[in-house]
Amino acid sequence: MAEASLGEAALTPREIVAYLDRFIVGQKDAKKAVAIALRNRWRRKMVPEHLQEEILPKNIIMIGPTGVGKTEIARRLARLATLPFLKIEASKFTEVGYVGRDVDSIIRDLMETAVGMVRKEEEERVAARARENATNKVLDLLTRRPTFEEVDPAETDGTSRRRQKLRQQLDAGLLDSQEVAVSVQDRAFHPMIEIFGSQGMEQMGVNLKDMMGNMFPAKRKERRVPVREALRLLEQEEAAGMVDSDKVTEEARRRVEQSGIVFLDEIDKIAGRESTQGPDVSREGVQRDLLPIIEGTTVSTKYGPVRTDHILFIASGAFHVSKPSDLIPELQGRFPIRVELDALSREDFRRILVEPENSLIRQYTALLKTEQVQIEFSDDGIDAIAELAVLANERLENIGARRLYTILEKLLEDLSFDAPDIAGGRMVFTREEVMKRLGSLVQDQDMSRYVL
Numbered sequence: 001m002a003e004a005s006l007g008e009a010a011l012t013p014r015e016i017v018a019y020l021d022r023f024i025v026g027q028k029d030a031k032k033a034v035a036i037a038l039r040n041r042w043r044r045k046m047v048p049e050h051l052q053e054e055i056l057p058k059n060i061i062m063i064g065p066t067g068v069g070k071t072e073i074a075r076r077l078a079r080l081a082t083l084p085f086l087k088i089e090a091s092k093f094t095e096v097g098y099v100g101r102d103v104d105s106i107i108r109d110l111m112e113t114a115v116g117m118v119r120k121e122e123e124e125r126v127a128a129r130a131r132e133n134a135t136n137k138v139l140d141l142l143t144r145r146p147t148f149e150e151v152d153p154a155e156t157d158g159t160s161r162r163r164q165k166l167r168q169q170l171d172a173g174l175l176d177s178q179e180v181a182v183s184v185q186d187r188a189f190h191p192m193i194e195i196f197g198s199q200g201m202e203q204m205g206v207n208l209k210d211m212m213g214n215m216f217p218a219k220r221k222e223r224r225v226p227v228r229e230a231l232r233l234l235e236q237e238e239a240a241g242m243v244d245s246d247k248v249t250e251e252a253r254r255r256v257e258q259s260g261i262v263f264l265d266e267i268d269k270i271a272g273r274e275s276t277q278g279p280d281v282s283r284e285g286v287q288r289d290l291l292p293i294i295e296g297t298t299v300s301t302k303y304g305p306v307r308t309d310h311i312l313f314i315a316s317g318a319f320h321v322s323k324p325s326d327l328i329p330e331l332q333g334r335f336p337i338r339v340e341l342d343a344l345s346r347e348d349f350r351r352i353l354v355e356p357e358n359s360l361i362r363q364y365t366a367l368l369k370t371e372q373v374q375i376e377f378s379d380d381g382i383d384a385i386a387e388l389a390v391l392a393n394e395r396l397e398n399i400g401a402r403r404l405y406t407i408l409e410k411l412l413e414d415l416s417f418d419a420p421d422i423a424g425g426r427m428v429f430t431r432e433e434v435m436k437r438l439g440s441l442v443q444d445q446d447m448s449r450y451v452l
Contacts, residue, residue, distance in 0.1 A: 013039050016080065023076050023358060024069045025351045029339045030062050034077055037312055037337070041083070041259050044310075056309065059294065059334055061267070061324060062316040064341025067400015070316040074263040084114035084252070084260045090315070091269035093286045103289045107299040107306050110260050114252035115303065122248060123239040130242060134234035135170065138227060141180040142166050176228040183220045184233050249303045260311040264290075268317030271326040287328045294334045344400055349386035352401050353377075360408055368412075371419035373427070375412075380431035385411070388438055411437055 011019075016035035017028075024031070037060060044055045062070045071087070078085040086109055093101050123130070143163055169175050225233070270286045293299065296309030315335060324332065344352075353361050361377055368375050377385075389403045411434065415427060427433075 057312040059313040060337045061335045067402040086110040087263040122243040126242040130238035264315040267315040268319040271322035372423040381429040384431040384434040
């Protein structure tokens with residue numbers, strides 16, 4: 001398998017920040033930190049080999065209130081980098097020995113992600129051949145002459161002409177709805193697997209489901225499906241058969257070990273070193289379990305052992321109640337880079353409404369356009385929405401930019417309901433219109449607590 005190209009190789013930190021700027025308003029320090037960290041993944045591979053093992057990733061903690069862009073930075077980073085990337089909430093884990101997910105599952109999940117990524121790349125590489133083989137199998141079904149059947153030479157010319165005509169019709173999509181009988185794998189679970197269930201498998205530390213799959217190979221069954229669906233099913237099987245699973249696993253493990261990124265959200269939920277009564281299974285115990293993985297250890301997975309020494313960890317948390325210093329000292333030391341994200345101002349809310357490529361106003365405009373309803377927002381109308389968002393966050397729980405979702409949903413509720421009946425209509429949301437629909441609601445704190 002050829003050396004895979006790294007998604008961050010062609011991007012400078014400035015280019016990474018420019019990409020994030022297209023979707024996230026402000027937060028320059030956080031963007032800069034993750035851009036440098038991502039670029040360092042590539043830089044490390046460029047240094048002499050004897051130094052590569054010594055250069056460890058500089059893990060990051062992003063600190064800031066909810067709804068200011070921490071998770072969105074991670075989400076966009078995952079799309080930008082063609083690297084094994086896993087986002088997971090730290091609060092999902094419990095200390096070893098208690099019911100719940102153990103921290104080793106982070107690496108198992110990351111490895112699953114990498115295997116799926118590499119397998120998809122390999123299947124795309126052989127897609128043309130897989131499509132051709134699937135097409136030939138469908139043509140065999142349509143001509144009712146299996147490939148292994150001996151053909152009478154006297155019939156060859158006629159069959160060949162018929163097959164060529166069918167091929168033309170197939171390529172043109174004229175046979176898509178015609179049904180054929182295809183033999184496909186039966187994906188039903190083995191009875192033993194159903195007894196344990198997927199959660200039980202994970203806690204047993206080995207992938208029993210895969211072991212059962214090897215002991216009891218999936219049976220094949222015949223299904224009657226349209227030609228279009230038959231082509232898809234057969235193409236998938238052909239592509240899967242052409243991919244070397246051992247090479248996929250080897251490449252996936254290399255990518256995880258050398259370029260893997262884990263985004264640990266809600267790390268503030270496990271901060272704290274003092275428990276009340278009994279063992280604290282959701283705080284210090286989880287931190288101590290996380291420590292070896294972040295420091296560097298070897299985790300057993302169904303694909304073999306995976307080293308975690310060079311996996312980059314990016315953690316984030318609001319830290320409303322706790323603070324980073326509440327983490328155990330050893331864990332604090334493994335996150336040398338800390339960046340604080342700013343709370344959102346009225347101007348930030350205004351920019352969030354209009355600047356990003358996926359801004360909420362663009363989304364709602366596009367949604368209602370499907371009903372032939374045109375909506376527009378005047379400048380003062382956008383200002384009013386931003387002001388109401390700030391006011392609601394001050395009087396209620398501060399949920400950052402997520403407040404804009406609730407405000408716009410309430411603002412457009414009646415219009416969204418009536419849209420199918422008023423096709424061709426047009427609505428301009430001025431400041432006066434916005435305040436008429438929402439002003440009194442925001443002022444009434446009791447009502448806004450339940451509605452906004």
